[in-house]
Amino acid sequence: MKKENQISVRNLTIAYDNFILLKDLSFDVKKHDVFIIMGGSGSGKSSLLRILTGLKTPKGGEVLIDGIDLVKANQKQKDAIMQKCGILYQSGALFSSMTLAENIALPLQQYTSYSENDIKDLVSLKLAFVGLAGFEDFYPSEISGGMKKRAGLARALALDPEIVYFDEPSAGLDPISSRLLDDLIIDINQSLGTTIVVVTHELSSIFSIGTNSIYLDANSKTILGHGNPKDLLKNPPNETIFQFLTRGEKKYERAK
Amino acid sequence: MELKYIVKQNRLLLTLSGDFLSYQNDSEKEGVLKQVQASKIKTIDIDATHLGQWDSSLVVILFKMMQRARKEGIPVHLNMLPAGLQRLLNLAFAVDRKPPKHHTVNEEFLVRLGGWYLKTQTSFFKGWNFIKEVLHSFRRFFSKKAVMRPVDFFFSLEDCSYKALPIVALISFMVGLILAFVGAVQLKLFGAQIYVASLVTIGMTRIMGAIMIGVIMAGRTGASYAATIGTMQVNEEVDALKTMGIPVSDFLVLPRVLALMITMPFLTIMADFMGIFGGGAVSILMLDIAPQEYWRLSMEALNMANFLVGIFHGFVFGIVIALCGCYYGVFCGRNADSVGVATTKAVVSAIVWMILMTGVITLTCEVMGI
Ligand SMILES: Nc1ncnc2c1ncn2[C@@H]1O[C@H](COP(=O)(O)OP(=O)(O)O)[C@@H](O)[C@H]1O
Ligand SMILES: [Mg+2]
Numbered sequence: 256m257k258k259e260n261q262i263s264v265r266n267l268t269i270a271y272d273n274f275i276l277l278k279d280l281s282f283d284v285k286k287h288d289v290f291i292i293m294g295g296s297g298s299g300k301s302s303l304l305r306i307l308t309g310l311k312t313p314k315g316g317e318v319l320i321d322g323i324d325l326v327k328a329n330q331k332q333k334d335a336i337m338q339k340c341g342i343l344y345q346s347g348a349l350f351s352s353m354t355l356a357e358n359i360a361l362p363l364q365q366y367t368s369y370s371e372n373d374i375k376d377l378v379s380l381k382l383a384f385v386g387l388a389g390f391e392d393f394y395p396s397e398i399s400g401g402m403k404k405r406a407g408l409a410r411a412l413a414l415d416p417e418i419v420y421f422d423e424p425s426a427g428l429d430p431i432s433s434r435l436l437d438d439l440i441i442d443i444n445q446s447l448g449t450t451i452v453v454v455t456h457e458l459s460s461i462f463s464i465g466t467n468s469i470y471l472d473a474n475s476k477t478i479l480g481h482g483n484p485k486d487l488l489k490n491p492p493n494e495t496i497f498q499f500l501t502r503g504e505k506k507y508e509r510a511k
Numbered sequence: 512m513e514l515k516y517i518v519k520q521n522r523l524l525l526t527l528s529g530d531f532l533s534y535q536n537d538s539e540k541e542g543v544l545k546q547v548q549a550s551k552i553k554t555i556d557i558d559a560t561h562l563g564q565w566d567s568s569l570v571v572i573l574f575k576m577m578q579r580a581r582k583e584g585i586p587v588h589l590n591m592l593p594a595g596l597q598r599l600l601n602l603a604f605a606v607d608r609k610p611p612k613h614h615t616v617n618e619e620f621l622v623r624l625g626g627w628y629l630k631t632q633t634s635f636f637k638g639w640n641f642i643k644e645v646l647h648s649f650r651r652f653f654s655k656k657a658v659m660r661p662v663d664f665f666f667s668l669e670d671c672s673y674k675a676l677p678i679v680a681l682i683s684f685m686v687g688l689i690l691a692f693v694g695a696v697q698l699k700l701f702g703a704q705i706y707v708a709s710l711v712t713i714g715m716t717r718i719m720g721a722i723m724i725g726v727i728m729a730g731r732t733g734a735s736y737a738a739t740i741g742t743m744q745v746n747e748e749v750d751a752l753k754t755m756g757i758p759v760s761d762f763l764v765l766p767r768v769l770a771l772m773i774t775m776p777f778l779t780i781m782a783d784f785m786g787i788f789g790g791g792a793v794s795i796l797m798l799d800i801a802p803q804e805y806w807r808l809s810m811e812a813l814n815m816a817n818f819l820v821g822i823f824h825g826f827v828f829g830i831v832i833a834l835c836g837c838y839y840g841v842f843c844g845r846n847a848d849s850v851g852v853a854t855t856k857a858v859v860s861a862i863v864w865m866i867l868m869t870g871v872i873t874l875t876c877e878v879m880g881i
Contacts, residue, residue, distance in 0.1 A: 308754050334756045342754055348747040352663070362755045365658060410751075 258285040260319075261418060261450045262307065267316035269302050276302055279477045280316070282469050284418075289444055289451045289464045291484060293499065294471035300454040301345070303471070304422055307452065308342055309333055320418075338366055341411030345422040347403035349395040355382065355406050356391035362413045381409040385439060401432030408439065419443065421453040425460055433457065437464055458502065462488070470496050514539045514572070518546060521553040525576075528561035531569035540572055547579045555580055555587040565596065574603050641838050644760040645768065652769075657761045667770035671732045675778065679727060683715070683782035686723050687789025690714050695798055704798045708805050709812035711790030717817040718869065720782035721824035724775065725832065729861035733836035736767050737857035740840025741850040749841065759841055768833040775829030776822045783821060816881050824872060828865050835861035 262284040269277045276299040284290045294300050305311040307318060309325055318325040320336050328336065349358050359378045363369060369377065382388055385405040395403055404424060411419055421440065425433035437460050444451050444464075455461060461468065461484045468487065470480040472495060480487050480496040491497035497505075514536065515526040523546055546552070555576070573592075577600065580587050589597045618626070651657040694710040740763055743749050752759055787809050794800040800808075836857045843853040 305750070308750075310750055310753060337754055337756050340754065342751065344747040344751060346746050348751040350743075350748055350751075351746075352666070361757070365755060365757055 258287065260284065261286045261288075261321060262290075262452070263317075263319040264307075265317045265319070267303075267306065267318065268314040269299055269306060269311075270314040271302075275314070275476065277471060277476050280469075280471075282478065282481060284450060284452060284467070286450055287444065287448050289440065289453065289466045291461050291465040291468035292452065292454045292471065293456060293461060293468055293484075295456070295473060295499070298471040298473040300471060301422055304342075304420055304452075304454055308340060308420060309337060338414055339417045341408075341414065341416035341419040343404065343407045343411045343419065343421045343424060345426060347395070347400075347407035349403060349407055349410070351395050354392050354394055355387065355398075355409075358395070358406065359410045359413050362410065366414055377413070381412055382406070384412065385409045386435075401428050401435070404428065404432075404436060405439070408436075412443070415447070416449065418450045418452065421451070421455070423454055423456075425455060425457040433460070440464055456499075458500065461500075470499065514543065516543050516546060518552060521551060523547065523552045523555045524558060525555065526558045526561075527569070528563075530563040531565040533566065534568040534572070540575075543572065543576060544579060547576055547583065547585065552585060555585055557587070557589065557591055559592050559596075562593065565593075570596065570599055570603075573600060577604070637842070638838065641760075641841070642834065644758070645764055645834065645837075648758060648760040648765045651758075651761060652765060657765055658757050659761050659765050663762075664766035664769055667767050668774065670735070671728065671770055671774045672777070675728065675731060675774070676781070678731065679724060679778050679782055680785050682727055683720060683723055683785040684789040684792075686719060687711050687715055687786030687791075688793055689789075690719065690786070691790035691793035692797070695793060699798075704794075705800065705808065707790060707794050707798060708800070708808035712787055712809045712812040713814070713817060715786035715790075716783045716813060716821045718821060718824065720786055721779045721821050721828060722865070722869070723786075724778045724782050724825060725828035725865045726862060728771065728775065728778070728828070729832045729835075729858050729865070732771065733832040733857050733861045734854045736833065736836030737840040737843070737853045738850055740837060741843030741853040744840065744843045745845055745847070745850060763841070764833075764837040767837055768830060771829035771833040772826060773829075775825040775832075779822050779825030783818070820872070820876060820881060824869065827868050827872065831864045831868060832861045835864060 260283045264280055264282050267277070267280040268275060269280070280303070292300050292303060302311065306313050307320075307325075313326060317327075320339070323332055323336060325333065325336060349355070350361070353361070356375070356378045359381055360374050363374045363377060367374075379388065379391065382390055385408050387402060387405055387409065390398065390402070390406070395406070398406065408419075424436050424440070428436065440451055440453065441464055443449050451464075453460070453464070465484045468480075468482065468484045469478045470487075471477075472479040480492050484500070487496055488500045491500065513526075513528045514534075515528075517524050517526075525543065547555070557573075573596075577587050589600060592600075648657055652659065691707050691711050694707050695704050698704045698706055698710075740749070743763070749759060749763075752762055791802065791805045791809075794805045795802055839853040839857040839860070843849050
């Protein structure tokens with residue numbers, strides 16, 4: 256079975272004012288992939304994610320989501336695209352003045368016509384998915400960092416999205432919480448068939464969940480490597496990627 | 512501690528002996544460094560057999576010397592140094608890859624002027640678009656389609672109503688007191704202290720009440736709006752809202768503008784009367800005017816037009832303060848620093864815009880003969 260492209264990026268240029276951050280980005284994310292965006296700090300991973308989620312306009316190039324150009328789309332098309340996407344932000348980005356239940360109910364109230372009771376049940380279900388059953392009335396400030404991320408994930412999953420984006424899901428988590436989150440990502444990917452795009456530089460996550468990846472480099476301002484992370488490690492295309500994937504612990508010798 | 516050097520056959524030999532703790536001998540340091548630059552040495556050796564304890568003050572000399580040697584292409588042999596010192600020096604020379612840097616160029620005056628113009632123009636349009644957004648939100652609000660949680664509105668309302676009362680009451684009482692006091696000193700010269708009552712009443716109701724409330728609320732509520740929304744921006748909550756397709760102007764701006772719009776006129780009325788009471792305190796205690804007399808004179812001076820113009824000022828100031836606070840919050844940068852900048856800008860711009868609006872209203876009233 257040939258898998259369709261869910262996201263296609265063509266010749267994308269990302270810039271802040273006149274400062275070009277990344278250029279010549281072209282890659283495809285296929286349906287049901289777990290796609291990893293790797294790169295050092297400051298290489299523009301979050302900026303790329305902001306473009307993929309329509310929060311920032313690129314300087315050039317196109318971003319096609321299910322064939323529709325996000326840059327040229329009108330507001331209605333954009334809303335339709337955004338309904339297909341769930342995003343887990345680096346900090347969780349839960350609204351601090353609302354309880355977890357209210358946080359998760361917000362997109363449901365916005366986009367669906369479910370009754371209050373149905374929404375309540377859906378919220379409880381989503382919270383149960385991420386292991387937070389019974390936490391409906393807690394405020395974000397009352398739970399731990401790992402729980403906040405999982406609650407953010409529950410909100411991202413509220414509308415049964417086709418694509419879920421994760422910005423550094425393991426940042427600031429202890430190894431076990433971060434492992435739990437990885438398992439959750441795989442569960443979602445396999446049970447719901449969701450396409451997953453993860454920004455991360457956590458090597459263990461990269462190898463355990465990634466099926467495809469790109470490596471962004473701040474020096475050459477473009478993609479230095481593209482492919483399954485395990486293949487990249489076996490057959491590194493260049494030294495930078497090799498160093499990244501081995502934490503710079505081994506010496507690079509070019510395969511002949 | 513001693514730092515000695517000799518140059519022999521194009522070879523600089525540096526001898527370190529004793530303890531180098533907080534070493535501060537500038538002339539010796541300079542001497543070594545000069546040798547590295549000036550003479551035609553080919554290699555540098557360091558003898559550290561008698562080196563005792565050392566700290567960063569020694570490392571820094573060696574570091575500087577090695578930097579120069581590298582520039583001149585002279586090899587430095589470190590292998591005689593203690594292992595820890597060698598390691599430190601190697602660490603200092605392990606350069607990281609530098610991230611690309613935005614570099615600023617010194618531009619000509621005209622180019623800078625042009626840049627300033629473009630920047631002003633874009634920020635003008637940014638502000639204008641923001642106001643349009645808010646107007647759209649109001650339209651949606653009246654057609655009951657705005658995404659606004661009543662809770663947020665009531666929370667804002669609570670914050671700028673009874674919670675603001677004590678400070679508003681205190682400040683406006685004091686302003687009335689000051690107006691009366693300053694007026695009394697002058698009016699006494701003509702034996703006209705009886706007019707203190709009208710001075711305070713007209714002054715407070717027409718403009719001073721509203722201005723004082725405006726300044727207080729800009730510092731109190733406008734700043735808090737900017738800080739709250741700015742922090743939400745830093746925490747990516749604003750991004751989350753946008754990607755959920757919820758207009759920021761509905762969800763964050765609307766409840767705040769509504770709350771201030773509603774409470775400011777009432778706060779202004781309250782300030783007017785507190786000011787009059789403040790004036791009364793001075794008149795009764797200092798000028799021996801009877802309380803009933805002061806009250807009668809004040810009410811005589813109280814003119815409905817002035818009173819309403821004052822309240823209208825309060826209403827306009829409420830909108831200005833809320834818009835400035837929310838605008839700088841929504842367009843806040845992404846770090847803690849920028850929240851501070853946003854808060855400052857919100858307060859300053861709110862005060863500037865209030866003064867400008869006062870000018871506009873006063874001029875309009877003048878033309879309309881109010
Ligand atoms: N709002 C902004 N304005 C200007 N430059 C920015 C802005 N946001 C990010 N940058 C620049 O883009 C670079 C990449 O940022 P980011 O995408 O957050 O990287 P990453 O997520 O890979 O660490 C940063 O080094 C910064 O210089
Ligand atoms: Mg980032």
